[in-house]
Amino acid sequence: MTTTAAPPPSSAPPTPAKQRLSTAQALARLLPFIKPVMPRLIMGFVSALLAALVALLMPLVLGAVVAGPVASGEWGAIAWGAVAILAIGLAEAGLVWVRRWFVLGPATKVEYDLRTQFYARLQNLPVAFHDRWQSGQLLSRMMQDISMIRRWLAFGLVLLVVNLITIVVGTVILFRWHWLLAVIFIVTALPLWVQGYLFEKRYGALTRQSQDQAGDLATAVEESVHGIRVLKAFGRGKHALRNFARRAEHLRETELDKARAIGVVWFWLVLMPDVAFALCLASGIWLISVGTITVPELFAFFAMATVLRWPIESIGFLFSFLLDARTATDRIFEVFDETNTITDPENPRTIAHARGELVFEDVHFRYQDAGPSERDLLDGIDLVVRPGETMALVGLTGCGKTTLTTLPTRLYDVTGGRVLLDGVDVRDLKLSELRRHIAMAFEDATLFSSTVRQNVLLGRADLDIRSPEAELVLREALDIAQAGFVDDLPDGAETMIGEEGMSLSGGQRQRLALARAVAAKPSVLVLDDPLSALDVDTEALVEEALRRILADTTALVVAHRPSTVALADRVALMEDGRITAVGTHSELLRSSDHYRHVISSLEVEDARMRDREVNL
Template sequence: MSSPSPRPSAPRLSTARALLRLLEFARPVLPRLALGAVTALGAALMALMIPIALEWVVGGPIASGETTAVVWGALAVLGLGLAEALMVYLRRWLVVAPATYVEYDLRRTFYARLQHLPVAFHDRWQSGQLLSRMMQDIGLIRRWLAFGLILLVVNVLTVVIGAVLLFQWHWALAAVFVASGIPMWIQGFLFEREYGTLTRLSQDQQGDLATSVEESVHGIRVLKAFGRGPHALRRFTGQAQTLRDTEMRKAGAIARIEFWLVFMQEFAFAVSLIMGIWLASLGRIGVDQLFAYFAMVTILRWPIESIGFLFAFMMDARTATDRIFEVFDAQNTITDPERPVEIAEPRGALAFEGVHFRYQDAGSAEPDLLNGIDLEVRPGETMALVGLTGSGKTTLTTLPTRLYDVTGGRVTIDGVDVRDLRLVDLRRIIATAFEDATLFSASVRDNVLLGRDDLDPRSPEADRVLREALDVAQAAFVDDLPDGADTLIGEEGLSLSGGQRQRLALARAVAARPAVIVMDDPLSALDVDTEERVQAELRRVLAGTTALIVAHRPSTVALADRVALLEGGRITAVGTHAELMARSAHYRSVISSFEREVEQEEAWRNDRSPFDDPGPTADLDVIAGEKDEEAAR
């Protein structure tokens, strides 16, 4: 299971400063958002004018008994209501489309940022956390911009304007209303501190929960095979219960501020009613004024009550913004150089010069995983890289394409430090085929031609490159798929066998036509017969291509012109297979371990004990000797 994603350690910005970071995305649509706010304020002003109209109706036509004037007063109130409804419609029409544009821009930028950040970033972050930020948090920001922000600003202004209007009827009644707001502001301050912490915790827990779902779905075969479904369910249930508890605490915080908002209004209403009747009995306020006062207070009820959930909405949006910008602010250490070098015609000379490497989270007391690698792969040469498990072979293959950067020394291509090349140019020169073949939910054609953005996927040239790559990888099974090369394969290619996925990944590397190809045991999932045919094709294809191949099988070593032995983070020997067998005891031990693994695979394939006499095996020395003789000729 993935480790938790990093939690924020930087000082927390104020809510206003945090939300202002959205301005760079909202700036193109600010005019329409501002017009939406104006129309929302206009709707509020129409509502606030209704009590003034009612005061005129009660104090004039109703008091005098003028029926016709009452009708005109009713029509005036109706007109104000219709104008308010029109303003509400305009507000929605003005803000919905701009908010979706901001959502689109945020989502596109977020995805681009994920593609741009180095592999080391993705090693530290749970995929579920990134997914929840991409979908849930950005969607929440869109809803807040279109609804929460405008209504919060307008409702606060409505309350302020309404409170000022109350003073035209009687200062004492208005003072009661204003004084009732003091406890609400105090509770609002306390609410921000508590709810801000809870909403951050909740959104992080939702990301963790998404990660658990994703891991369980991707690992469903393992869970079923080992009968660990109930264990995964218990783990998920515990996480879901923790999230529920946090959501209940959030609901409690909202309930408390809502209590104060409603209670203080009712308290002010009751006090105002008693005081108003007393003032009316003394003749200090008219019935029409008292009626208008309570009509105004009634209209202000919803703006006041809404401030609670709108404030909570703002805190949710602020937390979502923090989580989005944690990714935007992540440092990218693998970037294009300021003054890139171009290699017009790559020859494919790959060299490691004094290379050191350690992962970023490795302790300072730990030795470097790669500790002074010196290795030269000549143009057109196939170099096999062998070593025991944990010696750093796979890590070494990630350095030429700058999936990780060296922490010391340098990697060069044709004498140029790979850090002096643009990433897009570097990754056209060097292609990689991984042991763990990753395919995408797309057609076979799109997967194989992934590295050929210079080709139209439907062009005759693309068809030729596709067919040649599939032939090299011995992927004739593609022709038997329902739609051939246009067949859509499932998520991560799990609808295919391991060997089929590996062959398509190998075809993808071949189709890229690189000057250098780096392969991390690309044939491990193939049977012996298929592997032999693939090797024969690779010998032909790699004749002019520089290749660095991590080998875990004797047959893969046989494909190479030379072999490099990796031991303790260093290259301890380089030479042909025959030379290393003659002079390196450690190399003989490594090769023996390869042969034992092959014998065990054959034993299991033939359904017999791996401890039985395996019989004759392929003579690797003979194959290597033939290659040496051919090279000498």
């Protein structure tokens, strides 16, 4: 006997506890997206309803033909009856086509608006949000869930409402022939509603579990693709496959549970109409025997019941579709409902002529998942970087250097104190203006799947990247970053870079990222160890070029090499989340034991890296 391991919990971050909305309330949140296309959706609904009502005419016409022309043998009248049936069929088909024409365009428009606004929301939410959410979860919401809503709007919603109306109208018409037959038909439908209620409770939970597991599976694929070099280098492909197969098996089991739940509903949906037909046939024959109804009337009754069979059978599928759409809506609005803590101020200030003075005043910072007993990661930082000055930031690993560099551009907001740019709190500036004045180059160089030109000029929204001015900026930035290798690429600066720049070496990626920061021509340049992947000779050339541009630019540079410290006018020493000393390199060597320890550690590591380069 084999057992299946319990599925891992979904990696989607938990949402704050709140009252669960009803299905109608949850789906009503889509109304702002639906309103612009509401007229066409209504026309599609009307077309579908007319098609259903036209279909209900067919049993009435058939009953009349059987009772009249067929009974009397009038062939001419029978022919006209056949023409009437054909006309009804053509009208129904035409209205179905019209319905699709009306709803498909609006549904895709809603999908487009949802997807673009979802993407915009992801761009606007702070880095802290992306720290908590796995990319696969966001990707599954962006693609699968929004597509689910589009299909439900174009198909599920319209048909669910129309089929329910068709069932009600058709059931009322059944009373036209005999009340007993209609009551039997209605009573046998009651188990369907009971099963529908039970189905909603079970299927809704399974749907949410399935969609969350699909997001986890997408994350696993993405991580494996991005980390394929590591997996191959360590021979861990089979290990990754086992983990993936385990998650895929949990998703498979959930999908099977969904299928079983749907199967139970379908059992009742197929069984009860057949039971109704059998009971109605027996009752109808008895009613004919006592002279209450005629054979043509019983024929018309069964024709109507046959027309109603598909709407009744479709309710289970359409109801599960409704629950899928509701779950997809919940998952999408979990992202829309996230609070954006880093926004533009209500009354923004401006800096007319930026000088580039960067000041940290009693800055405190702690990450959102820090425990209440933990002290702040940045615990009272006081630092002034003068206009045009290059300040190196040094310290042992884990002292908070990289975290400090994220605060000037508000990738994170301080939790205490403030950061000033030319005397203005960075929180009082519009984000667009702030990030125009301050540019960053990260140690982990991230490039995008576009051309070299587009990557380097990413921060220059003010330029037409095809203009002569843009070409000059591009060339200057590439020269400073010693990125002459670009001219050797197949299409030069127009060469498409693969996903995350993985078609380039680490040093090439880092040089392009540095060129991107330089091309932005900021007042303040924040560099988080941007030369770590460069060889010794290239590093020396880049440093020489940086000295020229940093002569007029304020720079805060995280240094992990002694050579990077040499770029600086002054050095700030960080220790346990505090600035413990500031001065020139020579001053700190004389006055600070901890600084000498940090520099010696950097020299040892630098020597190790150089030895490795020589051996390679």
